[in-house]
Amino acid sequence: MLILKRSIAVLEMRLGGEYIKDAVHELEGLTKVFEDDLLYYDYAVALVKYYDLREPSDERLQDKAMEFFKRSYELGFNKGLHGAGLLHFERGEYDKAITLLKEYEGLLLDNTDVDVYGKLGLACFEVDDSECALRYLERAVYIEPSIDLKARYHYTMGVIYLNFDENEKVLENFQAAVLLEPEFADAIMELSRNLVIMGHETKASVLKVFLTTQSQVNDALE
Numbered sequence: 001m002l003i004l005k006r007s008i009a010v011l012e013m014r015l016g017g018e019y020i021k022d023a024v025h026e027l028e029g030l031t032k033v034f035e036d037d038l039l040y041y042d043y044a045v046a047l048v049k050y051y052d053l054r055e056p057s058d059e060r061l062q063d064k065a066m067e068f069f070k071r072s073y074e075l076g077f078n079k080g081l082h083g084a085g086l087l088h089f090e091r092g093e094y095d096k097a098i099t100l101l102k103e104y105e106g107l108l109l110d111n112t113d114v115d116v117y118g119k120l121g122l123a124c125f126e127v128d129d130s131e132c133a134l135r136y137l138e139r140a141v142y143i144e145p146s147i148d149l150k151a152r153y154h155y156t157m158g159v160i161y162l163n164f165d166e167n168e169k170v171l172e173n174f175q176a177a178v179l180l181e182p183e184f185a186d187a188i189m190e191l192s193r194n195l196v197i198m199g200h201e202t203k204a205s206v207l208k209v210f211l212t213t214q215s216q217v218n219d220a221l222e
Contacts, residue, residue, distance in 0.1 A: 005030055006030060078104065111139070112143055133156065140153050150180055151180035
């Protein structure tokens with residue numbers, strides 16, 4: 001019965017929308033009867049998804065999700081630790097996110113979890129630990145995340161290298177971000193500004209022409 005009802009609830013989560021509320025209700029009932037690590041994890045995920053849908057948002061949903069992520073981990077499901085770390089990140093609790101995600105990193109059998117390294121890098125950046133941020137963001141970029149995330153990671157590394165006055169790496173990372181996401185406004189602004197500051201006015205002008213043309217193409221396609 002547990003496997004069947006849990007499978008139905010997971011399907012409802014994947015369907016999204018109003019089905020998530022049904023998934024939360026179904027999984028909550030199961031948690032009152034069964035003590036199971038995967039069940040607790042799925043319930044926590046459903047609560048997070050439901051929180052994202054609620055207007056106005058209800059912080060109690062996140063609190064309960066955090067509880068069940070951790071209970072899942074205590075029963076032996078390592079992904080529960082991962083879920084709790086990501087939830088701390090989303091709540092802006094970066095120190096807690098770093099602690100849990102580093103602990104989860106130590107449990108990984110390989111080094112290919114781009115989400116863990118990306119979130120660790122961004123969290124370290126938020127707490128002004130630049131060396132930690134670079135170490136994890138470079139790993140995340142190497143593993144080839146999605147284009148939007150890769151652009152964000154390059155942009156963040158560009159900001160860090162700017163503080164270190166490493167001009168070549170500044171331009172390299174801002175340029176990578178713009179090439180990946182031609183409409184990434186902050187990356188465009190920083191790349192253009194630093195090209196001028198570093199004496200590359202011609203390249204800055206070419207960038208402006210390229211972006212103007214790209215914008216015109218996008219407008220024509222819409």
